[in-house]
Amino acid sequence: MVGEKRKASSESGSAKKRQAISFETKVAIIKKLDTGEKMVSVARAYNLNRSTVGTIYKQKDRIMEHVKGAVPMQSTIISKKRGKIIEEMEKLLTIWLEDQQQRRIPLSLMLIQEKAKSIFEDVKAKAGESAAEETFSASHGWFSRFKKRANLHHVSVSGEAASADKEAAERFPQVLKEIIEEGGYSAKQIFNVDETGLFWKKMPEKTYISREEKTMSGYKAAKDRLTLMLGANAEGSYKLKPLLVYRAANPRALKNVTKSSLPVIWMSNMKEETPVPMKKFETKLLAEGFSPIDKAIALFEQQDPNIERCTKVANQLNDAIQCYRIIYDEKKKKTLQSSLDRFFRPVSSKSSKEDTHQPSSSSPRPSTSSYIEVTEEEVTFEAHSSDDEDPLMI
Incomplete structure (x- = not known):
């Protein structure tokens, strides 16, 4: 008895596998529940949980509508069948994508979605009233499925490959040959020059460490870059002195070094930043x-x-x-000018009484730019002037 109980408990504790229910079984369950049979008895009859039977009955309308569309009764998943308009739209969209690829025009997800909507509206308008209820949102899920059907994948665009003129490149050897023959140039006189970038501080991305160590701490990658222009003649007997373009005209590492002694022609291309004018209130x-x-x-x-x-x-x-x-x-x-201190200088009363005298008519008039000596007791001035008024003249 004890062994049987342990066996029963071990069986009940094991994880129950999910069971796929066909549409035939779902329809039979719905029919039995419609006749008034209890949900518990139906669940026991089909060896299902009561909650599973309840979920099937809640989706009754959706299941019966799907069955009406001539779906195989042995299938277990409700799948939406694509309409003729969407199929036609996807065919036209595939042709458009191939055309854009031939033209080397990069496309983003947003552009493809907008084009899909536009094509769908055109096809729907041509279909007339029969397709009036058709809708299409160009969702991310649709694009994910369309990508699989059209065998598309996401890649990075090559730097110069997309901008190269293939036809001109194919014609150039013949054009160059004609120019050489007409001018009578030799292989020594024909030079080929090209530029390239060099990240001269770039460190290797991988390294070798002892087997005891599992990882190695990283570092911030340096992005110091310079441009080189290299050239040589067709015969290979003469090389041009490389032209080097760096952001600094006189770097600290080349202090007191004559540029002409370097094995390259040193040039600088430092972009001057235009100073931003400071804003101020007026x-x-x-x-x-x-x-x-x-x-x-x-x-x-x-x-x-x-x-x-x-x-x-x-x-x-x-x-x-x-x-x-x-x-x-x-x-x-x-x-505003709150005082006339810029025009008057106060002096002590004693010195002013002793030294004060009346100027004669023949004496010259004092200049307005100099200070006038007056006592504080004799005169008090209050002046209120603005930028528009003239300074006080005495």
Whole structure:
């Protein structure tokens, strides 16, 4: 008895495998439930869980609609059959993709999706009213399936291969031959020159380490690059001095080194960055900015019968530009002349009483650019001037 219990418990503890249910079984289950048979008894009859039978019955409409489409009753998955319009669209899309490939035009997923939608709408319009209910969204799932059907894969575009003119390249040997024959050039006089990039600080991506070590810490890859132009004649008897283009005209490593002594022609191509002009506030421009806002508020007040609404809008506008009004007030204060200290120099009362004398009519008038000596007790000046007023003349 104990052995039988242990055996039963071990069998119940084992993981139950998922069972694929055919459409024939699903339809039979739905029919039995429709006749009023209990869900528990149907589940026992087909050796299924009650929840599985419940899920099948919930999908009753979807299952029966799919069965009506002449689907094999032994199939287990509800698959959507592609319509004729989508099939025609995919054929035209495949032709378009091949045409773009011949033209060497790179395509992204978004471009293909937009083109698929456009072709679908054209085919749907030609089909007429019979295809009025057809819809197509060009989803990522559709593209994933279409990619498999059309045997497409994603690759990187080669740098110069796509931009090369194949026909011109095929004609060039004959054209070059004619030029050489007409000019009577020898192999010594014909040179071929080409440029290439060199990452002169690039380190190897792989290395050798001891078997005890599993990994090696990496490093930040250096991207210092220079451009080389190399050339030689067709005979191979003469090589041109390489032309080297670097970003710095006088690098620190070549300090006190004469450029002409180098085995290359040293050139630099440092891109000068245009300095960005610093922004600053100007009193005149700030006032010009406030003017249309003040006019707009005044116009609203003239037209709006709702005083509360108009006041609320005016307060919100003023609060929004309050920071600029504070800047304007500060700059305006700096431009105002609050005193005449730049024109007058106060002196002590004693020295002024002893030395003060009336200037004669023949004495020259003091210049406005110099200080005038007056006492603080004799005269007090208050001046308020702006940038538009002339300085005080005495």
